[in-house]
Amino acid sequence: MAPDYDVIIAGLGAMGSAAAYHLAKTGRHVLGLDRFEPPHQFGSSHGLTRIIREAYFEHPLYVPLVQRAYELWADLEKQSGQKLLLQTSGLMLGRPDGVLVRGARRSAEEHHLKHRVLSCDDMRREFPMFQLPPDMVAVWEPRAGILFPEAAIRTHIASARAHGAELVINSPVEKWEPETGGVRVHAASGVYTARQILLSPGAWMTSLAPDLKLPLAVERQVLCWFQPRSEPGLFSPQRCPIFICEHQPGRFFYGFPDLGDGVKIGVHHEGAMASPDRLDRQVKDRETEIALSLLRQFLPRAAGPVRSAMVCMYTNTPDEHFLLDWHPHSPQVLIASPCSGHGFKFSPVIGELAASLLSGARSPFDLSLFRLDKHLGT
Incomplete structure (x- = not known):
């Protein structure tokens, strides 16, 4: 049969x-x-938004794949009439010898991607919403943006x-x-x-x-949205890029401009291990405080009241x-x-x-x- x-x-x-x-x-x-x-x-x-970026710090082999993904997202938008991708440009922030900056530069250089390396002073002039220590730099790429999952x-x-x-x-x-x-x-x-x-x-x-x-680990991931404390126009998608910041060696947080729900922040790969059928979906005050403390340090004007928070999952390979x-x-x-x-x-x-x-x-x-x-x- x-x-x-x-x-x-x-x-x-x-x-x-x-x-x-x-x-x-x-x-x-x-x-x-x-x-x-x-x-x-x-x-x-889920969670309203996801980052898309081209100068892929994780490995240069991802770049041709994400370039094809850009083409397919555009095709899907065209045939469906739906808005699925918003280009904002992107910033990879960290120390020059860190995993993030070094990896983003490697992918950009190997694949001849348009990008710029910005000093702390450059960032202060061009992206005044960020407050970086003097030993940090940024890799800026123009094609990065936001997907609506x-x-x-x-x-x-x-x-x-x-x-x-x-x-x-x-x-x-x-x-x-x-x-x-x-x-x-x-x-x-x-x-x-x-x-x-x-x-x-x-x-x-x-x-x-x-x-x-398979040695897979399900990780609980908290997402938070904050009302900007001052100068909210700085966090519009026309002015504020998506970003990833390696704030300490091997420790990252990422964020999005305010699309009407607040500035969104996620702390990357620091969640508790979990079971998908018994996931704790209640966000604790200490978890929003961790995100808020990072905003106070690196985007102080965004560090206002919490507007919302939710939990999703990563499923990680070693x-x-x-x-x-x-x-x-x-x-x-x-x-x-x-x-x-x-x-x-x-x-x-x-x-x-x-x-x-x-x-x-x-x-x-x-x-x-x-x-x-x-x-x-x-």
Whole structure:
């Protein structure tokens, strides 16, 4: 008997919804399953905004991928009529020998990206909302900006459905089993068969690949919005870039201009480890105070009252790179998450790549950073 579908997608967040769109667009018969109703506030792709940037400090191999992502975001905006990306430019702030500045400069120089290195005095003149110590510099890049994650996922889902994808919400995948010619997938809504499956469940990855014993860690991530204390015009998106600041060696926070909800701040990779099904979603006063203390130090005019706060999740690999690779024991299974807290901007290109790989094509990009085997047995 022929399988019910060509591809089943387990998880319709950032990566899964994009993959559903790209697979359906090429004529594949697609079933997508999600434990909630995306976009939702129970995973890693909510909170109104996400950063997109080109001079990628994590590794130069990400640059061609994010450049393709820019093209795909523009295509999705054009075909949907939705505003998904706002260009603001971006600042990577830190000491010249720090991970952030050194990495951003390396990517910019290797890929000949337009950028400028600004001294503390330059920053005072051009971006007076920041207050940097004299030993800090900034790498400015013009193409950085803001993505709107809920709108992006909603648009990918609507576009996938428009191309014939069947997407079932509130139906968590419970397990999958390899069988001759494909996979059998057990979900809350029923049992389905397909030639292939894409696993993109984010924080729930270990429950769908328990045999691999992947060393993934789910991290609680707090997001805060603050009312500027003074000169609110400085924090408009026309004047204030997105930014990441390495305020101490290996310690980062990031932020966004005020889009009407306040200046948004997140402290990067300092959250408690958590379970996705038992995540503490209550933001504590001490957590907003940590963010506020960073604002007082580096953006004092933004350090006003807390307007709102929420919790999301990172799902981290040990080296904080992505996973995009075939299951080592089941060649009909492609794994396309997690993304270690910096993946949303790549979702259209990861979705396109997943669709291409599932169709038997080879990747035009170097995906060696995302191989599964380096994490097996660790």
